[in-house]
Every structure is written in structure tokens, then in C-alpha cells.
Amino acid sequence: MSAGGGGGGKKKKPMKKMAHVGPNMTPMVDVVMCILIFFMLGSSFVMPEVFLKSSMPAIDKAGLGENAAEGKMPAVKLWIKMAREGDDTIVRAFDAAPQKMDKVKNDADPATADQTTNENILKYFKAKQAGLSPDVQIIIKPDGKVPYQDVITIYDYCMEAQFKQVAFAPAG
Amino acid sequence: MARKGIEPMHDEHVNVTPLIDVVMCLIVFFLMVSKLVKDEMVEMVIPRANVGLEMEDQMGRLTINVVPPPLKDKDGNEIPEAQRKLMPPTVKMHGQDMITGDGWKALTARLRDERRLNPDLKVILRADENEKYDWIGPVLVACAQADIKNVNFATRQGQ
Numbered sequence: 001m002s003a004g005g006g007g008g009g010k011k012k013k014p015m016k017k018m019a020h021v022g023p024n025m026t027p028m029v030d031v032v033m034c035i036l037i038f039f040m041l042g043s044s045f046v047m048p049e050v051f052l053k054s055s056m057p058a059i060d061k062a063g064l065g066e067n068a069a070e071g072k073m074p075a076v077k078l079w080i081k082m083a084r085e086g087d088d089t090i091v092r093a094f095d096a097a098p099q100k101m102d103k104v105k106n107d108a109d110p111a112t113a114d115q116t117t118n119e120n121i122l123k124y125f126k127a128k129q130a131g132l133s134p135d136v137q138i139i140i141k142p143d144g145k146v147p148y149q150d151v152i153t154i155y156d157y158c159m160e161a162q163f164k165q166v167a168f169a170p171a172g
Numbered sequence: 173m174a175r176k177g178i179e180p181m182h183d184e185h186v187n188v189t190p191l192i193d194v195v196m197c198l199i200v201f202f203l204m205v206s207k208l209v210k211d212e213m214v215e216m217v218i219p220r221a222n223v224g225l226e227m228e229d230q231m232g233r234l235t236i237n238v239v240p241p242p243l244k245d246k247d248g249n250e251i252p253e254a255q256r257k258l259m260p261p262t263v264k265m266h267g268q269d270m271i272t273g274d275g276w277k278a279l280t281a282r283l284r285d286e287r288r289l290n291p292d293l294k295v296i297l298r299a300d301e302n303e304k305y306d307w308i309g310p311v312l313v314a315c316a317q318a319d320i321k322n323v324n325f326a327t328r329q330g331q
Contacts, residue, residue, distance in 0.1 A: 025188050032195050039202035049213075050224030051296065051324040082305075104220075104301065144306035148299050149219040151308065152325060156221040171309045 052155060054166065077137045080154060084145035091154065096124055104149050118153065125161035134164045144171035211267035214239050219301040221327035232292045235326075236279075237264045238299035238307050261300075261307050276310050283318035298326040 081092040089101040099121060103112045138158055142151050151168075158166045212235040227233070241259035244250055251259075263270045263279060270279040287293050295315055299308055315323050 025192065029188055029192065029195075032192065032199065036195055036198055036202070039199065039206065043202065043205070048226075048329075049218065049298075049326045050221070050329055051227050052221050052224050052327055054321075054323045054325065142305040142309070144304060144309070146305045147301065148303040148305065148308055149301035151305055152219040152221055152301075152327060155325070156223055156327075159223045168309065168312050170313055171305050 052152065052159060054155075054168075076133070076135065077139055078132075080138065080140045080158075082140070082142040082146045082150065082154065084143050089146050089150040091121060093121065093124065093154075094128060101150055101153070104147075104153075118157075121154075122157045122160060125157050125163070129161045129163055132163075136163075136165070138163045138166045139169050140166065141169040142171060212237075214264060214298065216240060216298065216300040217302075218298055218326050218328055220330055221325075222330070224327040224329060227294075227296075227324065232290050233294045233296055234265070234286055235296045235298060236270075236311055238262075238297070238303055238311065239264055240300045240303060261303060263307070263311065276314055279311070280314040280317050283314055283320060287318050287320055292322075293320055294322045294324060295320055296324045296326055 078094050079092075080094070083090045083092075090098045091101055092098045099117055101121070102115045102118045103109075105115055106112045140151065140154055140158070155166065155168075214237040216237075216239065239262040241256050241261060242251065243256075260271075265279070265282065270282060283295075297308070297311060312323065315321075
């Protein structure tokens, strides 16, 4: 039985061999495949990013922005002040003595390998957190010249020490 | 008895049309993604952090880039490091320069609009590790003024 079904008693003509009349697609497929591989490899080289989350990013002069009443600032505030002196960042955290932060660790520069001061700041934060109420508001107030990496390092330590409410003050 | 030969095939070529369709779709996808990535992830050295987390929910994200001054000027000449340090960075959102004649007001107004459209807005702040806080603080204040509390600092892993 023929697949067509409608042949009846007629004898089907044998199909003629079709000549290939379209354009030759082989070079196009080669080029397109190369572009595809390029994009796929390129996408895998994008450096993965991780995020430090903040639920209370900044305080402005008026308080907390438009809806200041909703996000009322806790009564107890503790300050971490950061200042730039020459090429060094000085941290005055809570009631501790000012400390000069270590230079940002750079594998190409062995002089930056020693991170003892920064580790001590983290230890101090952890010890401080143990004795604090969770309602306490920590405010990081950097000088305008402090590099972003140092601000992030201090915020990172606050997160690691599990301070619950950390905000940023404008440069001053 | 003569053996019957194999019948000639009607078309000896593999039909590559569906393959090209699929590959073209993939290329269009990668081109669109690379455009988005280029707008969002401007090339710079972001700071390191120990406790950074991957973002699980990507909905409602808005990336603000504080882009450091370029290494070369418009004519292709290298800008001296001392001169670069004095040049202000560029604050970009959706690939657009946000610091206009109105200063930071344009950024605050735009953030307010974005917040109105999407109350669950998540701001991702990307800035170079050496950028001064002078340029980071006003972005955070603009977020506070636009009532955006979910701000995420883009970092790379490891101190």
C-alpha cells in the first residue's frame, strides 16, 4: 500500500534525482559556528561577582530619605570614622584607639601580605558585637578621600562580625 | 541472478537549514546578552570582600556604575596618572551618564522613577576599588532620598 493512499491503480512515476540548486551553505555554517564558539567562550570569561547586601544604605541630612518616619533610626548609634592621612586610612572604631589600616592585599606586592592590623580590627568588631544590643545602629562615616576598597573592607568586617544594622553617612 | 543495486538518494546533502536557524537564534541571544552585560558590567577592578553572597533573585536589579576616568583621551593619547587622579569619574545607569548639569539631582530623580515603577528595586553599586568615597557617598544618599533600602555592593571574592 502506498503511503500517499490516493494512487488508486495508477503506477507511480519514479522520482527524479533533484539537482542541488541552492547556495553552498558550508562556509556560512563554518563562520556562524566560529562566532557562536567565540560568544560561548567569551561569556565564560566574565568574572563572577558576589554582593554585600545592605538594607539601610545611607543616611542623609534629613535622616533616612523620604519616608524617614517608616525607617526610624535606632536611638543608640555607634560610629566608625575613617580618615585618609597621606597614603594611609585611619580607622576610629567606637571607643578604640585610631588604627592605621593595612594596604589592600595584592599578590604581586609582597609588602601587602601582612594584614595583621585589619585582622585585629575584625577581632575587635567581633568582640564588640558580642556585648551589643541588636538595636544598636552602626554608622560608617568615611572621609571623602578614603578609597572604596577600605570602606568595603570595614563594611565587610561589620557583616562578618554580624552587626545587624549598618548604615553609611555622607563624606564629612 | 543480477543483484538489485541500492537506489540513488534523492538529495545527498544534509539539510542544514534547521541547524542554521538554531545557531542564528543562539547568536542573536549572545549578542543581546553581551550588550546588556556591556551596559551593566563596565570594566573596572571592583573591591574584594570576604562575606559577599551570590544574588539568588535577579528580579528588579538596577546597576549603577561609578566608572573611573579613561586611560586614554579622545585622540588616543595616554593620560598621565597624576592628571587622571584629578579627573572625576562617570556615574552610569543603563549605559547613560547620570551626572548632568543638575549634578546628582538627575540620578535621584531617575531612581525615584525607577522605584515608583518597581517597589522591590534592588540597586547594585559597582565602583573601582581605588575610587574615592567622595563619589560613592552621593550615590548612596541618592538611593536613600529615593527611598531605596536594598543596595548591594558588587565585590569579588577573597580579601
